[in-house]
Amino acid sequence: MKIRIYLLVLPLMSCFFSCSKSIEISNPEFNVTVAKQTYKVNEVVEFNFSGSADYVTFYDGSEGHNYEFRERTSIEGAVPQLKFDSEGKFGTQVNTLALLVSRNFNGQLNKESIYNASWDDITNRATLSAGTVVSSGTIDLSDFIQRGPIHIAFKYIGKNMATPQKTWYITNFSLNTLTPDGKVLPIVPDLASGGWLEHSVAGDARKWRITAPNLYIGANANEPDNEDWVITKALQLTSVNPDAGLAIKDLSGPVTQYAHTYKEAGVYKVVFVAVNGNVYDRKQVVREVMITIE
Incomplete structure (x- = not known):
């Protein structure tokens, strides 16, 4: 009897894992808009979202939070x-x-x-x-x-x-x-x-x-x-910390808007990374918004 039960469990487990792997991940349908492109220092910038995604990460474009430097770990000539x-x-x-x-x-x-x-x-x-x-x-x-x-x-x-x-x-x-x-x-x-x-x-x-x-x-x-x-610990003089984004959405619920305030004037390339994913697959879209702060 124990042998028959064991043989039945194996196909069920195999089916479970193969079915889990077959769950398809779709590309996020996610977009970002703003009411205007120019704001004042300390004025609230509201980013409005449409569509949906499992996860959203926000890069505000300021020092230390630039999307293009997210994988940078060293700088030559510094x-x-x-x-x-x-x-x-x-x-x-x-x-x-x-x-x-x-x-x-x-x-x-x-x-x-x-x-x-x-x-x-x-x-x-x-x-x-x-x-x-x-x-x-x-x-x-x-x-x-x-x-x-x-x-x-x-x-x-x-x-x-x-x-x-x-x-x-x-x-x-x-x-x-x-x-x-x-x-x-x-x-x-x-x-x-x-x-x-x-x-x-x-x-x-x-x-x-x-x-x-x-x-x-x-x-x-x-x-x-x-x-x-x-x-000190060992220090690499050409190393820098990769720029970081801020996680503003996860699976806990929908997010339709995000507000941010800039403390310094400048032109900022704001990036949102929207991701759908599970342990077997991951798909993402990247949305950019240019903001001028006066």
Whole structure:
């Protein structure tokens, strides 16, 4: 009896999957209209839809949301620019913070891997705090582009002395790429995106503290010598994040209109991608609307 049931189930399952695969997906019948082509800054632009689609994604045409750059992951001829703020206070010890770049660090957080890597000291390219919060200025990393992925590090040195070891805060860290046409695109948009890891080479009681808003380290007087590193993940200086669209419709229900407000003047190519699909097939149409914002 068990054998007969098993033989009956197999044809039923085969029929189910073959029938599912035979479900045809039609092209979306989807169109977009606007009342006019010119709007004011902060004026609501209403996009009206006709037809239907399972899913709709909206690209507003602004920086970071251009349909034509949805698959772009790198830019040639761009200039990588590093910026951060630093605050160094307490104590009188000098040369306690260094900014370094490595092209061959293996990513392993131990003394041997750190010391075996080649590190370019670029501290002199940055303005560091002398007691108050200061900006590093824009640090050009173009000379590292041809070396492949890099790691950026802050190395802290503190000495066992009668005066406190310097306390450092690193904030507002960002690494961007300046494109040949003058646009600034993020590689590491903020400190929290840096993939930071710390390692104490000496003075284990004091280590870099890594939080979303800052990197922090410091020690009191008469504490053991400190050497502590905090290092980013591997960074590709020619990389950029693909431009993203906004999903404005899914299978949850119909959408007949979408409203959007532009904050800056310009000419925008707005793109809607309408999709019908299941796990076996996918069909889409792309609709474009040109909008001028004054």
